[in-house]
Amino acid sequence: QKEVEQDPGPLSVPEGAIVSLNCTYSNSAFQYFMWYRQYSRKGPELLMYTYSSGNKEDGRFTAQVDKSSKYISLFIRDSQPSDSATYLCAMRSSGGSQGNLIFGKGTKLSVKP
Amino acid sequence: GAVVSQHPSRVICKSGTSVKIECRSLDFQATTMFWYRQFPKKSLMLMATSNEGSKATYEQGVEKDKFLINHASLTLSTLTVTSAHPEDSSFYICSASFAGDQPQHFGDGTRLSIL
Numbered sequence: 001q002k003e004v005e006q007d008p009g010p011l012s013v014p015e016g017a018i019v020s021l022n023c024t025y026s027n028s029a030f031q032y033f034m035w036y037r038q039y040s041r042k043g044p045e046l047l048m049y050t051y052s053s054g055n056k057e058d059g060r061f062t063a064q065v066d067k068s069s070k071y072i073s074l075f076i077r078d079s080q081p082s083d084s085a086t087y088l089c090a091m092r093s094s095g096g097s098q099g100n101l102i103f104g105k106g107t108k109l110s111v112k113p
Numbered sequence: 114g115a116v117v118s119q120h121p122s123r124v125i126c127k128s129g130t131s132v133k134i135e136c137r138s139l140d141f142q143a144t145t146m147f148w149y150r151q152f153p154k155k156s157l158m159l160m161a162t163s164n165e166g167s168k169a170t171y172e173q174g175v176e177k178d179k180f181l182i183n184h185a186s187l188t189l190s191t192l193t194v195t196s197a198h199p200e201d202s203s204f205y206i207c208s209a210s211f212a213g214d215q216p217q218h219f220g221d222g223t224r225l226s227i228l
Contacts, residue, residue: 036219041224043206043208044206045219088156088157094214103157106156
């Protein structure tokens with residue numbers, strides 16, 4: 001079993017839809033959870049950063065962490081064509097090197113006008 | 114805040130050339146910088162971790178003599194691909210973090226093409 005599983009998609013939605021992106025993981029030691037957005041030929045851009053379980057909201061984006069289920073989600077409300085990108089989840093345990101950041105393979109999202 | 118600048122964004126050069134890529138944290142001091150490689154439609158693969166003033170730590174399978182990393186200051190790390198060959202063609206991305214618990218912030222990557 002891979003440490004982090006993420007459906008690569010592609011996921012295609014109409015403009016204005018609510019998008020749900022998810023990752024599951026197997027390592028119960030993970031404490032820090034991130035979502036990055038990566039446009040084609042660009043570096044990843046940090047969208048959300050959460051510690052341990054719970055919800056975090058920032059504008060149209062909501063991140064949820066359920067450590068009991070080892071499941072994290074990113075919701076995008078009122079999706080826009082500019083949200084079309086690949087979304088990467090990433091996570092790591094506390095302590096140790098930050099280099100131990102484990103990425104999902106990314107979900108490619110396309111928002112159609 | 115937390116802007117990381119990477120330069121150049123695109124390099125095309127002949128086989129055997131050495132190529133240097135710069136990574137700068139513009140508005141914060143980065144205690145640690147990271148270098149990744151990304152293949153098409155794949156996720157990021159960590160190559161090495163560098164801390165200011167000390168030798169970089171390379172991941173298993175990454176040739177340290179091939180990929181030279183220097184982290185001379187808290188705002189600058191460089192990756193030099195020595196004697197590059199076509200198989201070194203890839204998308205190289207750096208990231209930086211300013212504290213142990215803070216997330217990594219990424220540069221926009223360098224697309225390296227070796228002819």
